[in-house]
Amino acid sequence: MQILIDTDSRKRRKAPGLFLLPGALLAPTLIIVFVVLLYPAACTIFFSLTDKTMADTTYSFIGLKNYSNLFSDPKFWMAFQHSIIFTLVAGSLNILLGFGTALLVNRAIPFRGLFRSLLLIPWVMPHIVTGLMFRWLYNDFYGYLNYLLIHAGLIEKPILFLVDRAFVWLAVILPTVWYEYPFVMLMFLAALQSISPDLYRAAKVDGANAFQQFLHITLPCLKQAFLLNGLLQIIFMFKSFNLVWILTQGGPGDRTELLSTLAYRHVFEGFSTGYGSAVATVIFLVLFAVSIVYLASPAIRSEEP
Amino acid sequence: MKYKEICLVQAVLLSLLVVLLACPAHTAASEKIILKFSYAPFGFSADAERTFWSKYIKQFEKENPNIKVNMTWESWDNFHQKTHMAAETGRVPDLSYCSPATNMPIAARGLVLQVDDVIKALGGPQEFVESNLAPFQLDGKTYGVPNCDNNIVLAYRKDILKKFGFNAPPKTWDELVKIAKACTKNGVYGLGLFLGKTHDTRQVYEGMMWAAGGCEIEKNGDVVLDSPANLTALKFYTDLYLKHKVVPPSAVDWKYGDNANLIGSGQVAMTPIYGGYGTLIEEMFPKTYKEIGFIEMPSGPTGHSGSRSGVGAFFIFSKAQHPEEAKKFILFLSEPKIHKEWCVISGNVSPFKAIANDPELTKFEWYRAIARQSPNAVQPGFNYGPHAKGLDVINGLHVMAEPVVGVISEGFSPEESLKRAHKHYARIVEDARKK
Numbered sequence: 202m203q204i205l206i207d208t209d210s211r212k213r214r215k216a217p218g219l220f221l222l223p224g225a226l227l228a229p230t231l232i233i234v235f236v237v238l239l240y241p242a243a244c245t246i247f248f249s250l251t252d253k254t255m256a257d258t259t260y261s262f263i264g265l266k267n268y269s270n271l272f273s274d275p276k277f278w279m280a281f282q283h284s285i286i287f288t289l290v291a292g293s294l295n296i297l298l299g300f301g302t303a304l305l306v307n308r309a310i311p312f313r314g315l316f317r318s319l320l321l322i323p324w325v326m327p328h329i330v331t332g333l334m335f336r337w338l339y340n341d342f343y344g345y346l347n348y349l350l351i352h353a354g355l356i357e358k359p360i361l362f363l364v365d366r367a368f369v370w371l372a373v374i375l376p377t378v379w380y381e382y383p384f385v386m387l388m389f390l391a392a393l394q395s396i397s398p399d400l401y402r403a404a405k406v407d408g409a410n411a412f413q414q415f416l417h418i419t420l421p422c423l424k425q426a427f428l429l430n431g432l433l434q435i436i437f438m439f440k441s442f443n444l445v446w447i448l449t450q451g452g453p454g455d456r457t458e459l460l461s462t463l464a465y466r467h468v469f470e471g472f473s474t475g476y477g478s479a480v481a482t483v484i485f486l487v488l489f490a491v492s493i494v495y496l497a498s499p500a501i502r503s504e505e506p
Numbered sequence: 507m508k509y510k511e512i513c514l515v516q517a518v519l520l521s522l523l524v525v526l527l528a529c530p531a532h533t534a535a536s537e538k539i540i541l542k543f544s545y546a547p548f549g550f551s552a553d554a555e556r557t558f559w560s561k562y563i564k565q566f567e568k569e570n571p572n573i574k575v576n577m578t579w580e581s582w583d584n585f586h587q588k589t590h591m592a593a594e595t596g597r598v599p600d601l602s603y604c605s606p607a608t609n610m611p612i613a614a615r616g617l618v619l620q621v622d623d624v625i626k627a628l629g630g631p632q633e634f635v636e637s638n639l640a641p642f643q644l645d646g647k648t649y650g651v652p653n654c655d656n657n658i659v660l661a662y663r664k665d666i667l668k669k670f671g672f673n674a675p676p677k678t679w680d681e682l683v684k685i686a687k688a689c690t691k692n693g694v695y696g697l698g699l700f701l702g703k704t705h706d707t708r709q710v711y712e713g714m715m716w717a718a719g720g721c722e723i724e725k726n727g728d729v730v731l732d733s734p735a736n737l738t739a740l741k742f743y744t745d746l747y748l749k750h751k752v753v754p755p756s757a758v759d760w761k762y763g764d765n766a767n768l769i770g771s772g773q774v775a776m777t778p779i780y781g782g783y784g785t786l787i788e789e790m791f792p793k794t795y796k797e798i799g800f801i802e803m804p805s806g807p808t809g810h811s812g813s814r815s816g817v818g819a820f821f822i823f824s825k826a827q828h829p830e831e832a833k834k835f836i837l838f839l840s841e842p843k844i845h846k847e848w849c850v851i852s853g854n855v856s857p858f859k860a861i862a863n864d865p866e867l868t869k870f871e872w873y874r875a876i877a878r879q880s881p882n883a884v885q886p887g888f889n890y891g892p893h894a895k896g897l898d899v900i901n902g903l904h905v906m907a908e909p910v911v912g913v914i915s916e917g918f919s920p921e922e923s924l925k926r927a928h929k930h931y932a933r934i935v936e937d938a939r940k941k
Binding site: 252254255257258259340341342361363364449450451452453454455456466469470471472473 | 583584587590591594595702703754755756758759768771773898899902903904911912914915916941
């Protein structure tokens with residue numbers, strides 16, 4: 202066997218053209234990844250070390266000054282704290298709701314296909330539609346939510362969902378979960394369908410009830426799905442921008458300012474490319490660290506062939 | 507297919523591509539001069555504007571068969587950055603249309619063409635309303651040909667005011683409070699006033715600062731945001747919400763255009779708004795439009811009112827490839843007949859004295875209000891001028907809304923809030939001057 206492999210590799214070395222075709226086929230993808238991912242990411246990190254502004258081509262290298270300014274800026278720490286809380290709350294709710302609905306639509310219920318399709322609708326809607334829809338729902342003059350609450354006798358005057366400090370986070374997290382949980386549901390559904398029915402049949406024969414089956418078969422088999430969804434939710438929620446920007450633009454005041462909205466504000470509204478890039482780099486580093494932890498975790502490694 | 511054949515086909519295709527890209531396109535159209543015109547909408551109705559520009563570009567091209575106008579519609583979201591970046595890199599269109607806050611900083615760096623010859627061809631500076639021309643002048647030279655003027659005026663519901671016994675809109679700050687308080691009843695609020703970190707908030711506040719005798723940057727370059735006059739304006743602004751309670755609480759979260767919806771639907775009795783919005787409100791609320799009046803902003807402690815100017819002008823980049831053709835296009839669009847039509851469809855006032863008071867234009871209430879407001883409408887930078895360094899960052903970050911937001915949403919006293927905003931403003935100006 203060893204001899205055969207060696208012979209084969211010698212043949213390959215003799216025909217370098219065999220590598221050119223796969224290389225040529227992969228090239229467009231590699232070029233796209235470089236152009237739209239690696240190059241911009243490298244630029245962001247580079248600009249974070251400069252005093253570059255949006256409307257000026259000249260700039261100078263200032264080392265870590267943007268970072269030292271950033272770390273002494275209370276608004277940065279506030280946005281950081283908001284991003285962590287938002288990630289934990291919205292991410293957890295997405296996983297809980299996604300998992301719950303996946304269990305539900307995995308059962309043999311009437312119109313299962315229809316329900317699955319309906320539940321996916323929020324996920325296929327563009328952010329701008331979701332954001333504006335919720336802005337209208339929350340409106341104090343003509344919003345349907347306030348109308349319902351008043352007519353149900355639950356409140357006397359409209360709630361200012363996007364203004365009132367007690368409600369604004371709820372008002373931001375609700376549409377985020379509404380938009381995001383169907384994706385989690387899909388992931389869990391795929392994982393649930395990959396569990397062999399034989400395991401449940403054998404458990405039944407052994408006398409396991411539904412809860413025991415869930416605890417000892419379903420949950421362990423979904424470990425990978427939970428890990429993957431957990432990581433993706435941390436990534437998606439931590440860099441979440443669109444819905445928050447459409448709904449509140451980080452307001453009222455800085456009440457819902459996230460790192461992503463702070464970065465956008467500095468780069469595109471304040472034209473401070475350098476400073477804003479430093480915020481974006483912090484987001485990147487945090488998510489990179491999370492990804493490394495995930496990839497290095499024993500649970501993932503143990504699943505590798 | 508064998509590997510050699512694949513390589514051969516790829517090589518042939520690549521060669522063809524190179525040949526196609528390298529060949530100059532010798533078509534009939536390319537023999538024409540292409541005049542590149544970059545434009546962010548200055549009107550309020552996109553449909554009306556598109557029809558106007560399409561019609562008159564065609565006419566200009568017909569009269570000048572050697573010129574083709576290539577107009578690019580820009581988004582306001584990145585127009586300022588794009589314009590500045592183009593000027594810096596030299597990859598510029600020939601012609602653009604903007605406010606002084608966009609072209610004067612680059613004019614100060616020598617990147618905009620002086621257009622005094624065009625001004626002269628249009629009759630000279632004396633033919634222009636002074637407050638429209640002055641923002642485009644620096645050191646005695648002119649860098650923009652004014653083509654429209656707009657500013658924030660007070661829109662009011664005649665029917666609501668009448669219902670509460672007021673036959674005329676407010677002329678002073680005291681009257682504004684009195685009428686707004688009287689009209690705040692049964693879910694209707696007296697005044698629609700932006701309170702969030704938006705350009706509407708900062709622009710209305712800047713107008714009030716001017717009415718109170720305040721300023722942002724003095725002629726000598728000193729930042730004077732924390733002045734007693736600006737504090738008076740801030741207290742007046744925030745009291746309308748906190749003390750008099752005449753502003754809807756949701757105004758903290760209002761976005762551009764929300765006040766137009768509410769004045770149109772009769773849920774606020776008055777609101778400061780760009781006068782040109784009148785044309786759009788007429789489209790949006792045809793039934794109630796006759797009940798909506800427009801008047802200049804009420805006067806403050808100085809005895810005069812204050813507003814934020816939205817004057818617009820054509821300007822030519824220094825590195826424009828076809829500056830003479832650009833000038834020809836400006837002169838064409840400044841012809842009285844075309845210009846009057848432009849004013850009506852775009853909701854703007856004419857900067858030409860000879861046209862500004864034309865009865866065909868002054869018959870519109872919004873038009874009269876803007877024209878009367880013009881002398882008391884300020885530019886960013888106030889006394890120093892719109893070319894002041896750092897103003898793009900200040901405007902982009904809505905620093906001038908910070909005093910209001912600090913009081914309304916962050917719980918600071920007006921004094922504290924103004925001091926914080928002053929520090930922020932001064933730091934940005936200082937950093938920009940150092941660069």
